[in-house]
Structure formats: structure tokens, C-alpha cells
Amino acid sequence: MNEFEQMYREVILDHYKNPRGHGMLDDADAEAEGQNPLCGDEVSIYVAFGDDGETIEEVKFSGRGCAISQAATSMLTEMVQGRSATEVATLDKDELLEEIGIPLTPVRLKCAMLGLTTLKVALHKAKGTPLPDGLAGFDELELT
Amino acid sequence: MTTGTKKLDARALRADFPIFEQKIHGKPLAYLDSANSSQKPRQVLDSMTTFYETSYANVHRAVHVLGERATAGLEGAREKVRAFLNAPDVREVIFVRNATEAINLVAYSWGMNNLGPGDAVVVTELEHHSNFVPWQYIARRQGAEFVMLPLDDNGDVDLSPLGEIARDHTVKVVATNLVSNSLGTIADLEPLTRWAHEQGAIFVCDAAQAAPHLRVDVQALDCDFLAVSGHKMCGPSGIGALWGRGELLRAMEPFLLGGHMINSVRYEKTTWGELPHKFEAGTSPIVEAVGLGAAVDYLEAAGLDAIEAYEHELAAYALGRLAEVPGITLYGPPAERRAGVVSFNMDGIHPHDVAQILDRQGVAIRAGHHCCQPLMHKLGVAATNRASFYLYTLPEEIDQLVDGLYTVRKVFA
Numbered sequence: 001m002n003e004f005e006q007m008y009r010e011v012i013l014d015h016y017k018n019p020r021g022h023g024m025l026d027d028a029d030a031e032a033e034g035q036n037p038l039c040g041d042e043v044s045i046y047v048a049f050g051d052d053g054e055t056i057e058e059v060k061f062s063g064r065g066c067a068i069s070q071a072a073t074s075m076l077t078e079m080v081q082g083r084s085a086t087e088v089a090t091l092d093k094d095e096l097l098e099e100i101g102i103p104l105t106p107v108r109l110k111c112a113m114l115g116l117t118t119l120k121v122a123l124h125k126a127k128g129t130p131l132p133d134g135l136a137g138f139d140e141l142e143l144t
Numbered sequence: 145m146t147t148g149t150k151k152l153d154a155r156a157l158r159a160d161f162p163i164f165e166q167k168i169h170g171k172p173l174a175y176l177d178s179a180n181s182s183q184k185p186r187q188v189l190d191s192m193t194t195f196y197e198t199s200y201a202n203v204h205r206a207v208h209v210l211g212e213r214a215t216a217g218l219e220g221a222r223e224k225v226r227a228f229l230n231a232p233d234v235r236e237v238i239f240v241r242n243a244t245e246a247i248n249l250v251a252y253s254w255g256m257n258n259l260g261p262g263d264a265v266v267v268t269e270l271e272h273h274s275n276f277v278p279w280q281y282i283a284r285r286q287g288a289e290f291v292m293l294p295l296d297d298n299g300d301v302d303l304s305p306l307g308e309i310a311r312d313h314t315v316k317v318v319a320t321n322l323v324s325n326s327l328g329t330i331a332d333l334e335p336l337t338r339w340a341h342e343q344g345a346i347f348v349c350d351a352a353q354a355a356p357h358l359r360v361d362v363q364a365l366d367c368d369f370l371a372v373s374g375h376k377m378c379g380p381s382g383i384g385a386l387w388g389r390g391e392l393l394r395a396m397e398p399f400l401l402g403g404h405m406i407n408s409v410r411y412e413k414t415t416w417g418e419l420p421h422k423f424e425a426g427t428s429p430i431v432e433a434v435g436l437g438a439a440v441d442y443l444e445a446a447g448l449d450a451i452e453a454y455e456h457e458l459a460a461y462a463l464g465r466l467a468e469v470p471g472i473t474l475y476g477p478p479a480e481r482r483a484g485v486v487s488f489n490m491d492g493i494h495p496h497d498v499a500q501i502l503d504r505q506g507v508a509i510r511a512g513h514h515c516c517q518p519l520m521h522k523l524g525v526a527a528t529n530r531a532s533f534y535l536y537t538l539p540e541e542i543d544q545l546v547d548g549l550y551t552v553r554k555v556f557a
Contacts, residue, residue: 003504004555008497013556039496039512040526064526066496067556111496 008067009102016067021077023060029053030085030126034118036110041065043073045119047085047126054084061115068100068108073115075099080119089120089129150447152454157446158536160185171506174541179325179485179532180510181375182356184439188378191438192431203430204404204421218430221437222420228440229370230361231387235419238386238393239433243352244274246371246386247319249423250348251278253396254369255317259286264313266345268293268301268320269522270329273515275319275350275371289313293320295522299327299476306339315343322354322365326514326530327476328459328485330358337366346392352376352384356443356534357483358452362387374432379439383432386423393419400425443535451535455484458533458542462486465546471553475523484533487514490549493556495529501555505548507541 025031028046035042043063050057059077063070076096080088096116097104104112120132158164163183164173175183195217201210203218218239226234240246259265265283267276269292276292283290291309296302301320309315318340323330333349340347349367351360356377362370369392374383398405398416405425407415416422443451460479463486466472471491476482490498495511502509510530513520520526531545 004501004551007500007504008555037513037517040520041496042526064494066494068496108496108500 007102012067012071012100012102015071015074019061019070019074021058021060021074022062024062025058025060028060030122032118032122032125034114034121036065036069036114038107038110039066041069041111041114043069043115043118045073045115045122047119047122049085054086056080056083056085056088059119065114066111068104069111069114072096072100072112073118076115076119085123085127085129089123089127089132091116091120150450152446152450152535154454154536154538157185158538160187160442161536162186162189164536168506168508169504172544174507174544176531176533176537176541176545177508177510178356178534178537179328179353179376179530181381182378182534183536184380184435185378185442187442188380188435188438192380192435195431195434200431202427214430217434217437218428221433221440224437224440225372225385226387228355228360228444229372229385229387230363232363233390236387236390236393238388238420238423239428240371240384240386240423241382241429242373242375242384243350243371244278244373244384246369246384247275247348247350248278249386249399250369250371250388251282253399253423254346254392255279255282255286257397259283259288259316261287262314263288263316264291264309265289265317265319266291266293266309266315266340267318269295269518270299270301270324270327270331271319271321271516271518272325272350272352273517274352275321275348276518279317279319288316292518295519299329301331301336303335303339310339310343315340315345317348318343318345319348319350321350321352322360323351323357323483323485324476324516324519325353325485326487326516326519326528328482328487328532329477330354330481330483333365333367341366353483353485356451357448357455359448368392374436374439377436377439378442379436380432383429383436385436390419393423398422398425402426404428446535452483454535455533456480456482458484458537458539459486461539462531462533462542462545465542466549469546469549469553472549475528484537485530486532487528487530489525489528490552493552495527497556498529498549498552501552502545502548505544505551507545507548509545 025046030047046060048058199213203215346368349370352373355372369388375381402425475487499511
């Protein structure tokens with residue numbers, strides 16, 4: 001069982017089964033939808049800013065997909081809470097990957113990055129922050 | 145049905161496939177992804193290597209001996225494909241990259257000159273994107289209607305809208321598959337071909353998933369165009385074939401333009417070559433065609449009837465074994481109406497996760513939408529797992545899959 005524990009750490013399964021920040025925000029200040037047509041993962045992200053219009057006060061997500069895509073997005077909502085939009089717009093993907101903490105094949109990397117990329121697109125749409133650097137490498141993702 | 149059908153010896157055939165001589169993650173390889181692409185027997189690989197080593201040159205142009213051998217290789221392969229599909233005339237067999245390109249060829253070359261407002265192109269909800277997207281695109285571009293026949297609750301194509309479609313439109317194209325790549329359903333095309341021809345429409349058959357697994361006869365099917373992909377039928381990637389009725393092909397404009405497809409080129413005007421050359425611009429996939437010819441020989445030696453019968457057996461075995469696994473949902477028709485394809489889902493576990501855990505146990509399946517998003521939408525799922533079989537598949541590979549699924553359940557328990 002050891003090798004599977006390595007692939008699907010308890011924390012991943014926990015985030016998958018009990019996602020944090022799951023739901024929607026009716027009056028979101030920023031939102032975007034992302035899909036990975038390769039495998040059908042879907043994530044919608046909703047962001048509410050604080051009074052300064054910059055601090056991420058609340059993040060919610062809805063969607064469906066594999067354990068990696070949903071758990072990674074769940075972890076992401078915890079990670080970005082209270083941080084500034086500008087900072088999150090340039091958040092290094094390695095920070096999220098460290099949190100996920102399992103080796104990912106190139107296909108699964110796209111699953112893992114769906115939430116972060118979608119969040120960056122949401123921030124871009126609302127605040128004009130730069131689009132994620134990595135977007136060029138994620139042409140398969142459909143982001144609206 | 146032939147009398148005295150020989151029985152397929154999968155264990156003997158499997159020895160022809162070098163890919164199985166390895167372990168994956170330390171486990172025997174259970175390759176259950178043949179509907180995605182098939183593995184290649186040594187006979188096909190050797191035919192290509194030998195051809196490169198002894199006979200390779202460009203075709204049709206060179207007067208030297210290698211040019212002659214290469215041309216004979218390419219044209220010999222064309223004749224093998226003709227016989228394989230029971231096509232009346234070898235000039236009606238066009239080499240293309242794959243079934244997708246074949247269908248695009250018809251959609252563009254036939255559709256751009258024959259479709260317009262008031263016309264309809266009819267497909268089904270069970271199409272692979274390759275037989276869906278080109279028609280959707282060309283129909284809309286030409287101002288014609290794009291109509292999709294829905295599936296009924298049994299997963300069969302619902303023919304009840306046909307009357308209304310014919311009343312409202314001039315039906316010009318009916319395009320559907322013979323075997324579904326995602327459910328494995330073997331279609332009874334006769335009502336649709338008959339209806340298409342009553343409407344004066346052409347019938348385009350996507351046989352990419354059928355040709356590897358059962359006898360495909362373009363005359364018995366009474367279709368007008370038929371597309372196959374080499375890579376799904378033990379042949380190399382990068383080669384497929386389009387068969388079309390000669391009178392239709394002759395009346396069509398070319399699809400790709402350039403070298404080899406011409407009769408004469410002047411500044412004022414270029415005239416097109418004869419069939420099949422009119423549709424084969426540029427240097428052909430020569431060695432790939434030779435490999436496809438060898439694949440046809442291989443399948444004929446095994447026997448298409450024997451392959452089909454064996455796949456029904458495997459499908460029945462797989463459906464029975466998979467049904468034992470708690471929390472599993474199986475999609476598609478009963479075993480006797482399906483080629484060796486079984487799509488399923490596990491309750492609460494995404495197919496990607498299922499496929500990844502199976503991979504670690506040496507089991508290769510496909511997880512995703514199988515290029516059938518309209519169907520996935522119909523089933524109300526984003527994706528499914530698909531295990532698919534071929535003439536080299538052994539029952540113990542299905543056992544390995546089932547054991548693997550129990551491990552998946554444990555990981556996600």
C-alpha cells in the first residue's frame with residue numbers, strides 16, 4: 001500500500017473528500033471558470049476582496065474532477081486567504097506543488113494547476129494583474 | 145458468417161507483440177487501451193524496417209529500381225486495403241493520415257460544393273469528435289443545419305426524429321460510426337443508410353473503431369464514404385484510408401493541393417490528376433502504407449470473424465467480472481452487441497484517479513471523455529474509465545484490472 005500512500009497522501013484525500021472553501025460567492029469581486037478538456041476537470045473560483053479592495057478576504061470554489069484537481073484547489077483556497085491580489089497573481093506554482101507534496105506526471109500537473117491558473121485569471125479579469133506565466137504551457141486549459 | 149470459423153488463439157498471437165516483453169512498474173503489462181491505439185505485431189514492424197533497408201525511395205517519380213520497389217510497396221498496400229474493405233476499385237482507396245483526416249477530406253471537398261442553406265447534415269450523439277466537429281464546422285460555415293440524432297435510454301440511436309428532419313430540411317449528409325469508440329456499440333446501420341439514400345443524401349461511415357474488430361464491407365454497408373485509421377488496427381500511426389464511391393470522388397474538388405496531385409500546371413490553370421492521386425498531395429506516408437498493408441495481412445490471417453467472436457467473449461467476461469466490484473456503473477449495450485470496449489465509473493472516484501492507481505499495477509486503461517463530449521454530457525458524467533480489448537488480450541488481464549479496482553477502492557476508502 002506504501003506506493004499508493006505516496007501517490008495519494010492522506011492530506012490529498014482529506015482535501016478531496018472534505019474540500020475547504022467549497023461553494024460559491026453570490027457577490028464575488030472576481031471570478032473565473034477553468035476546464036481541463038483533456039480529462040474533464042472543472043473549477044470555478046470566486047474571490048471577495050477586503051475593504052482595501054486588494055486583500056483576498058474569502059475564496060470559494062466549485063467544480064468537479066479528479067482528486068488531484070479538487071484537492072489542489074482546496075489547498076489553494078487556504079493558502080491565499082488574507083494575501084494580496086498582486087502577490088497571489090505571481091504566486092510561484094512550486095509553493096502549491098510543495099503543499100501537494102506528491103510527484104506529478106505532466107498530465108497530472110495540469111490537474112494540479114487548474115485551480116491556481118483559474119484564480120490568476122479571475123484576478124486578472126478583476127484587477128488587471130498579469131496573467132500567469134505558465135499559461136502558455138497550459139494551452140489545453142480553457143479559461144473564461 | 146463463414147462456416148467452420150477458426151478459433152482465435154490470443155496467447156499465440158500475443159507472442160508476436162514485442163511490447164508485452166516488458167514489465168510496467170514491476171508488473172506484467174495489462175494493456176487495456178487498444179481502442180485508443182493498438183499495439184503492433186513484429187510482422188508489421190519488420191515489414192517497415194525491411195522496406196526501409198531494402199526498398200526505400202520516393203514513389204511514382206523515380207525511374208530507378210528503388211523507386212519502382214517503393215511504388216510497388218505503396219500500391220500493393222493500397223490493393224490490400226481495397227480487398228480488406230471489399231471496395232470495387234483500388235483507385236477509390238485514398239491514403240490519408242487517419243480517419244479524422246479522411247472525414248475532413250469529405251467534409252471540405254464534398255461539403256463546400258454541395259451544402260448550403262436549407263440543407264442538413266445529420267450525425268448521432270454517439271460520434272467521436274472526428275465525425276462530429278468537421279460536420280458541425282462545415283455545415284455552419286455553409287449555412288446548412290447541423291442535426292444530431294439523440295440516444296435513447298438504452299444508448300441506441302433514436303431514429304424517431306428522422307421524419308421531422310426530412311420534412312424541415314434537404315438532408316445531404318448522414319455521418320455515423322459503425323462501432324462506438326466509447327461504448328463499443330456495434331451499430332445496425334441499415335435503417336440509416338436506407339433513409340439517407342431515400343433522401344438523396346450521402347452516407348459517411350466512420351469505421352475507425354470497426355475495422356480492427358470486425359469484417360467491414362463497403363458494398364454490404366451500402367455507404368458512400370468510409371474512413372479507417374491504421375494505428376487502431378495493428379498498423380503504424382500516421383496512416384489511414386478513405387474509401388469513396390468513384391463517381392463522387394471524381395466530381396469532388398481536391399482537399400490538399402501541391403505536388404503529385406496534378407495533371408498539368410500552368411500559370412493560367414492547373415488540372416487535377418486521376419484518382420487516387422488527386423487526393424494525395426505531397427510525398428505519401430510510403431512506409432506507413434507498407435506497414436498498414438502488413439497489418440491487413442496480419443488481421444486477415446487471424447480472421448476478422450474470429451477476432452469479433454473473441455472480443456464478444458472478452459466483453460462478456462469483463463462485464464461479468466466488473467459487475468462484481470462494489471460501486472461500479474457500467475455503460476453500453478450487452479456483450480453480443482459490443483466490440484471489446486467496456487466503459488465504467490466507480491462511485492465517487494474520478495477516472496483519472498482510477499487510471500493512475502491502475503497504472504501503478506501495470507494496467508493501462510483510458511480515462512477521460514474519449515473524444516465524445518456530447519455522449520459524456522448525455523450520460524451526465526465528465527469522464528469515464530474505458531477498458532478495451534483486442535486480439536492479443538488475455539482474460540487474466542481483465543482479472544488484473546478487477547484486482548486493481550479493489551486496490552483503488554482501498555486507497556479511496
